[in-house]
Amino acid sequence: MEQRLTHEEVTELSEALRCIRCGFCNSVCPTSLIPEAYKPSRTARGRMVLIQSALSGLNLDLFDGDVAELMDLCYGCNRCLAVCPAGIPIPDLIRSYRHALLKREGERERVIGFYTETLPQLFGLPGPLRRLLLSIAPKRLIAMYLGLATDVELPVPEGVEVREVMRRTGVLGGDDAELAYFADTYYRYVRPSSLEPLLHALRELGHKLSFPRQWDSGVLLWEYGDRDGLKALAERNVASLVREVERGRRVLTTSPAATLMLREVYPRILRTPEATSVSRAVVDVCELMLELSESVPERLAVRENAVTLHSSCFSQHLGLTPKLIGALEGLGVKVVAVRGECCGVGGLWGLLKRNRKTSLRVAERLISHLEGPVVTYSETCHLQLEGLCGPRVRLPFQLIAPRERRR
Template identity: 45%
Template sequence: MSRYAYRSYKPEAGGSPDFFAKSIATLEGVSAIWFLERRHLINSKSPRMPPDTLHRLMGLYAEEAERCIRCGFCNSVCPTTLTSIGFKPSKTSRGRLVLLQSALQSGWPDPLSKNFKELIDLCIGCTRCVDVCPAGIPIPTVMSAYRAAYIGKRGVGSLDRPERVIANFEGFVRGLSRMNGWLRHLILTKPTLYLFKRLAGFADDALLPLPEGGVLDEVFRREALKSGLRVYAFFADTYARYVRPSIAVSARYLLNQAGIDLFLPPQRDSGILYWELGMWEKVKELARLNVESLHREAVKGRRIVCTSPASTMMLREVYPRILDEEKSREVAESVVDINELIHDFVHLGRISADLSRERCVTHSTCLSQHLRLTSLIADTLETLNVNVDKVLLDCCGSGGLWGMLEKNRALSREIGERLVRKLGTSGLVVSYSETCALQISSLTGRRVEAKLPHEALYSWILQPKARTPPANISPAS
């Protein structure tokens, strides 16, 4: 960065009244671009917001935004920043915080404008920035807090149509999963899906998380807990409960080998999609219901098993943060990710196999890295003698459901193409994220198969034994 760009970035960022004079008099290069962008954001139609309004709406996270020292470390790991749009300062991770600081200090640019929100929405919640921020700012949470402020002021109806569809994801897949097979297949025909994608704002080439059939609750009701096994509670979340119950079935069978059985307590969606959208009141509602139920399991001494990194993060990090209650902290302490559990059992010899004939590439997803699971997954596979060709750390560009939306698809593909090039013609990719697995399959034209780590282990260890799963639910092979 030139000395001009570095020197000019500070006064621009602070929202000082003489911003334009300083910009015109002293800025060059990158700063000129920033000046033009900011002029676009601050126009004659933009109302001036009282500086304390956004502070009140964002609460404590306004102070977190103001702690940003503008070092730019977050830019070096942000997937959307490291693309063709990253030359524009406002479309970078640091730029988003700078804009928030300006709005918090002076009311400009208008934080309730559509342009402002579109820039903030370039944060896909990957959490990579959290690990490199020297100030320790929970940047994705700050962005979510801004979205909560936006909704708090303008209402859920102000969200775009695709975002409103995402807000109803749980109800949509719950209804489909409970339909008769023939009716579900009739609804999910190619013409129907094409029409749905067009109307809802999803990209034509995106693979949607569609129910495979059956509801996990029914499976657990049919199969009683096995005597002699230690019982852990299972938090399924919406994906394993309604979209792919086979995720939970394979996890349960695998843990049975280690002397563990899973119990499904009453529960609701984790709220991860609402969290990403900024619908904090809905997240709090779900968190209270889940914590109340899961706490009853925790006080029995039962671990709470999650098979999704998003679920693990919500229960461990988000619930204690937004509820700030002792019960939520006790639940968080009882949570164990499936990969942590399997890693321990493999090293204890409670899960064992010689998988020297198996080969894979490991994709370390963003949340896997955030939760410190990458080395555990790789070590588990190598201990069982799996031939791990390489471990890839690149973001796939899914960002949950963000990358499936038509308005984000081009950028999502640009992010993911770096990973696809490195995958080459890999046969099996072990990737710990349901939506990342869909993204990999989509971007490779389905030539690459992607599985969750425990699903891969299930297929290698147990499927050759021809073990029959419950009716209507077959772990994906």
């Protein structure tokens, strides 16, 4: 049965009517650049045309299963924002569409609940019980339940929370902390050990970090249209982080998704002075590494002399890639090439079974250009590229180490 758009939904999607169908978005959209996109409906412009058709009174049900599948080819990379001559916020329109779809279906992706709700509950258990459950958990069955592809390894938590790693490395501070660390779910629960090189370096440089009360950034809720869930998380995170800002601390992030949420998305959805204060206090780890490379390069060592840099979608959108290049080169790492093609992961989008084939097709445009050691700044890009290229792929802060002092 055809499902009509409500008046509110029509208003939200009406920006699509300004689309002049130039196709500039197609030239940068990762899923529009693969062979399967020979069908116009499978392109970024095609998605705008579908919305235009529904708004113009044509007999098109935007919530039909086949149409929903076409709309889902957008995974919010934000690349189109830089090229659209009409200034249409295409990813925001897709998120509005997903919000409308979620209201009708009433069921979101299982993997979202796993990372935003189940993991925090798991880490609320006593350590021994938590580690036991993680050790006996049927990982493949869980991956199937979550809808992950069979060639994807479920990112299983290491069993310790990042606060424990911070304490062990000696960087966890109290009143003397100058940075407040916002970890987000991946580094808090899943791979906190990835941060050890950065934490050791900060400790040796005399920096201390606080670890305020915090929750998931909500990036998955944002991408998949769960506005109520996102707003609730944003309000709680801002209420906690603004207290750190009032103490004169900057908010350190180690994920471009977390930086995007705190710096751009929270102020837009909350529209409060507190959200603006937190936004202005955010320092991304690429920016922090650049500061360190300019102030104390002699006190840091690097683990690679030359790397190929993969510039992730959100890194490009946030303008972090030039800062990361400056940081690496300032520390003595030669960046032999910068590749801006998308790896196809799109957060968790490309890890889902229904999207995996398209994800790998997108990745094909990038993989052949990645030679030698590779650096990528995105936890999910790292998962994707490590799975496709092996252990030579690293996160930028895994390259640094404190230089041994001469006695």
